[in-house]
Structures are given as C-alpha cells and as structure tokens.
Amino acid sequence: MNTNLKISNVTKIYPGCVANDNVSLEFNSGKIYALLGENGAGKSTLVKILSGVIIPDEGKIYLNENKLELNSPLDAKKNDIGMVFQHFNLFETLSVFENLIIDSDEQREGLREKIDTIMKKYNFSIDLDIPILNLSAGQKQKVEIIRCLIRNPKVLIMDEPTSVLTEQETSELFLSLKKFSEEGILIIYITHKLKEVMQLCDEVAVMRRGKLVSVSEIKNENIESLAKKMVGQNLKTIKKKKAKTSSDQLIKIKNLNFTSEDPFETNLMDINFSVNRGECLGIAGISGNGQSELFQVLSGEIISEKNSIEFNDNYIGDLSPQERREYLMAFSPEDRLEQAAIPQMKIFENVALNNFKSSNFFNNGLINENKIKEHSKKIISDFNVNTDNIELKSQFLSGGNLQKLIIGRELITSPDLLICFNPTWGLDVGAINYIHETLIKINEQNKSIILISTDTDELLKLSDKISVIHKGKLSKIMNAEEVTSEKLGILMGGAN
C-alpha cells in the first residue's frame, strides 16, 4: 500500500525567529528521505510538528489525502506516524518488555508474540527481560524502533539517530531502515551528516534558516553541492580589515584532552592550537561536536592539566574561571539565560558575576554595592544597552540587550583574550551587527578572540584563522582567506 505524506505551507514563528517559513514538502513510501540542515535550520521544528509535539501557526498536513489534526504526540501515534528522538525516552530501570508495552493498549501476552515476530523479522536480538540500563546505545535505539513498529506505522521519523551510535551500529541501523522502506514504511531521516545522506537516502530536502532551500534526488547531488546548500553562500557585508598579523603568541593549547563521564557529552581529543595577539581564531562545527566542552575547558569550568594551556607565559590549565580572569581572560558562554546571566537578578547583580580583585566589588567579604552600580552604569552607556535602570531585572532585557550587557561586562576590564561561544545566537540583525563590530574593534586594539560558533557566515566574517571541530577533534587551522563555506561544510560533516 502506498503512503503519501504532504506538508502544505507550514509556518511556525517563535518570538524573534521564524522556525519554519512556509514549508511545503511531499513524501511517498518506498523511498528514504533526508531532511538536511544546520542547527537552527528548522528541521527539528518541522518533525516536531509532524509528531504532534508542536502545533504550527499555519499550514496543513495530509496523510493519504486526509487532513490530520496533530494536537499531541498521541494524535501522531493514532495516525500511524512513529518517531524516534535523538535522546531516548526510556525508563532505565524497567525491563525492555515493560518499556515496550508501557504506552500500548493491547493485551500483554499478544504483544510478546508480536514483539518476537518483529525482532525475528528484522534480526534484532535483545533480551526482553533485562533492564534498559544494561543495553548499549544501539540496542536502546532498537527498543525505541520496536516501540514504533508495534503500532504498524506508515511513517517513521528518525531524528539524528546516529549521534550516539558507533560505526558498526550505524551500518546496522541503515540496513534496518532500508528493510523498513522496502516493506512500505515511509522513512524521514533528519541529519546534518552529509556522508550519511549520500549513503542511505533517495531524496534530500535541505533547510536553511527556517526555509526550504531545495528538494532533489541524491543521484544528482554530491557532498560538495549539499554542503553549499546547507551552509548557504556567505554574505560579506561587514568584512574586517586584515589585521597586521603579529607573531606575538598569546595563548597556546598543547595536547589537551578531556574525557567526560556523561554519555551525552563529547570527549575532546588531542587539541592543539595557538592564538596570536590581535587575532581572531574561529572554531566552526555543528553543535554537539565538543564546542561546549572546549569552551568549558578554556574558561576553567572544566579543569585540565596545568601545562595544557599556556597564557601569556603562564601555565593556567588548572585554574578556576575566577583565577583565569585575573590573568585578563574573559568569557561569554553560549547560554545567556541559564549561564552567562541570571534573568531573575537585577542588572547590577549580573554585572557582579564577573568579579576581579581590582574591581573591588566585594571588600572583606562584604558587597560593595556602590562600586558595582557605578561600574554597571558605565557598561550600560559604553555598550548601548537600551535601559538606564540598573535595578531592572535582566529578564526584561531583550536578547540583544542582554548579550550587549554580557559582552560589555566581560570587556570593560579590557581583557587580553575574549572567548565567546555563539555570541549572536538568536539575536536580531541590528544586535548581531553591533556585536560583530564590537568584536572587530577588540582585534583592532591588539586583543585576541577565540570565537566558537555554529554560524559559518559569522566565522567567515570575523575570523583570521579558522578550524573545524568534529567529534571532539580539531581540523588543521586554516587561514580565513583560503576557506570557503563549502569547504567548511564538508569538514563540519566529518568528511575530508
């Protein structure tokens, strides 16, 4: 039986960002479809709309010509749309079988037989009676897939399914997916990995900034063409003047490793780079490839070996963020609302988070409120934060103003090095330009920047040198003039 899924003019707007801009797509069973795009391109929003997690502002969805009302994940299930999310939704301490039947309304015994048949058919071998926590990531994913298969889905959506799998598990998954497709299940495969798209899929839809960029057959594409579509042409509006490259080395990272205990974090392997004074090093990559870990290692939230980081002729790998600030480093983390600032606290209290000995915010353990307030007023006027009330809770600042406050807080002490992570994420064009100009100005004052960003345009605009991080490893460091967005896209996708 043929399945036809049609997305018609779907739009979803979040405050300050259009996640899906009038997207229309059509899928037919018998093929495997890739939905390709960078982070924030809108692919997750689109599949969440298909699985009933998000309700679109506009647009309709048809399954075999019938209009679907997807108001909850349950509606999606009822309409035979199955979804396997990137992070597993399993109860670790319950057995595999219990996890499988937990959302089913069929009889227990009948189900066991059904599950056995499914497992035999697709060559899955999982003990149904052991707890989930004893399974590998690949096996857990199979449990999720079986949970979908029990309901005889017409459509199966896989959201970045290989991010936690080994190579071996990945190829097993691909075999299964091809088999499902032959059985007549319509498969939509969401990814940003170009190699996988080429290996597995028949058709590919590329999204960028909420818009559908292209739909094409894989046989007409190659990795380069897809990378170009995914990343987009870079628009060079502000281009920094080529700084006179000094050979005065400011920071040097040597053989830096980080192994995490958390399976959802990325290990860093043998990181080596250096940044000279007045230079901006851009680090590109698709998020989740170790950027956050790299930022934390550089900021001192994660302590590493003393000798692995040399800053201004001091070894600082084992120092805390506060101690590193004394050496004139500054940090602007990715998460404005949960890390860089506390929305429930007042503006001047947030300013006090960046505390230097010489700033005298705290004397003998007591808060020196006047000093903090004086300092805050200076930041607000120097960095164009659109308010004059430092007693305002920072939750009332827009994203752009909050980011200006954070960057201002970090810069007002004129540090030698600013490390920032996605500094313009989610901001409007005006704020983005302001932040970009500010960053260029820092370089002009012979100060250095390490810019970790998932926005390739931004990196090409601001960096003097660029490297790409993939699965916790840095590519070789390239001069920015030699780099094209195409080349970056290929490296970001893990190909050479």
Add this chain to the structure above:
Amino acid sequence: MIKIVKRDQPSRAIFFFTPVLAIFLTLVAGGLIFFILGFKPFEALKFFFIIPIADKYGFSELLLKATPLCLIAIGLSFCFKSNNWNIGAEGQLTFGAIVSGGVALLFYEQEGFYILPIVILAGAIGGMLYASIPAILKTYFNTNEILVSLMLVYVSKLILDYLVVGPWSNPEGFNFPETRQFSDSAKLPLLFEGLRIHAGIFLALAAVVISWFVFYKTYLGFQMKVAGFSLKTAKYAGYKGKKMIILVFLISGACAGLAGVGEITGPIGQLHREISPDYGFTAIIVAFLGRLHPVGIIFASLVVAITYLGAETAQIFMQIPKYTGQVFQGMILFFLLASDYLLFFKIKFIGSKK
C-alpha cells in the same frame, strides 16, 4: 468562564500572599476535618489556635516551641537558598544534643560561669560534625544529600537511645531511659519565674539577624543566591562550589545543634529518649512558609508552633490524638506548594457573553 493564564513574571505580591493563603486554606480544611469527626468546627479551631495562647503561660509555651523551629529553619535556609537539600536537621539536632549533653554530664557536679558556653559550643560543633557527613559525601562522592541526611536522622536517634539506656543512663535513675540532671550552670537560664521560656530565644534572634546580614550584605550571600538560581552560572563565575556546599551544611548543622542544646539544657535539663517532637522536620515547613527570608521565618515559626500547642490542648479538651498537629503541619505545606501555582499562573474570569 474561568481560564488559567501563565504569568509573564512571578508576582512579588503573590510571593508573600501565598503563605497567608496557605494558612487560610489549612484552617478551612482543618475545620472541615473537625466537622467530619463530629465536632463544631469553629469551637474546635478555637481550641486549636486561640485557647492555647490566650494566657501568659500559653504565650511562653508558644515562644518555647517557636525557638527551635526558627533556629533550625534559619540554618536550613542557608542550605535551601543555595540548592542544597538538607533534610536531616532532626539528626543534626539530636547529635548536637548528644554532644552538648555529654559535655554537660562531664560537669554534672560542678558549678561555674564557664560551663554553659562550653556546653552550647559543644552542641553547635556536634551539629556541624553531623551535617558535615552528607556535605562531604556529596562533594567528594556525588551522593544525594537528601537521602544521606535523612537516613542519618535515624542513626542519631538510635545512638541517643543506646546512650540513655546504656552507658549514660542515670545510675540512681531506676533504669529509666534518661541521664542525670545537668548542674544548674549547664542550663540555659529561664527568663521569667514560673514560665518555661528560656534564654535559647536569644540564640534564635541572633541567628535571624546574622542570617539577614549574610544573605543580603555579604559575598557569601551573593554566591549562595547565584548558586540557588543556577549552578551553571556559579561555576562559570568561578565560585568554589564544594567549599560553599560544606559551609552551608556546617551553618545549618550548627543551628540545628544549637536547637538541640536549647531542648536539653532548657527546662528539661537532662538527655532522654524524646528530646524533639520532630522539630528538625517541621522546620523544613517553617523555612518554606517563611519564604527562606529571616523575617518570614520568624512569623512562620510562630504559626507552626501553634499547631504543636493546639494539638496538646485538643487532646486534653476534645480527646483528639495530638497527632492532629502533624496533620495541620502537613496541610500547611500541602497548601503552600499548591498555592505556589499562583506564582506562575493567574486565574482569569471571563464574563460569558449572553
């Protein structure tokens, strides 16, 4: 039609209004329970909440019960404000009482002005030692402080049990499970002739003032506030997380230990099995009812202390088990948590168009 709408921001007025609402709802529900049990609701509530504090003696009893609640709750607010869930104040109180009681027993035949300070200090140190166990396990072994501190409560109660029936029991005590009487120099002085209220109340008031100062005027208080909102931010700012966890547990343990000292060196003057009617647990309710604010905690401790007294009065005059007091404490917390919903949501009445 009634519609529930999410608030743009938690309302400050509602923040202080919900505890009052919780108390009101507790009274209504309590009245209902009395009604179902066959009592006249208003009369029963009067027995519960008014009669006990209608005279001088009753008022002194109220302060007597509110003192340990306030002291412990102040200590707990250091922990709760910084995202550390110390549930074991009852154990820290018991262990503080054991240590200070042990020291007091050493001096049982002696008199002297120096004895009382030593006994008080010993209690604070005992509570700190006991609170340091969950703190150290949390910081160095990643254990869950809720479980560890809670389970240690039962350990301390068993230690106390062993001591008062075993090695420390009064040799002239006819095998009653209690120690000798402490000497008068080891007792907190009573404030008024004929009333049981003792000098421990000054310890509680001092704790209130000090905690207010620390919370709002010091770098430590600022760091606690940041950690309470976001541990990620505290880490990014570079605060020494482990040191802070241990410090707040020590402060909290010291306060609970001091409350233990007050219980045994006050009117009772000896160690025995039941030194605390679960003050350590009830203080958790007090801390939250008082919104972790020193002044709020004073009022909350008075309100909750009434439930202890009311339960006793109700037992005597209405033959209701005194555990009704715990029912009321439970209801206060229940309604407080429930009415906190209003912090984030508001109820809108939409006039129906006819």
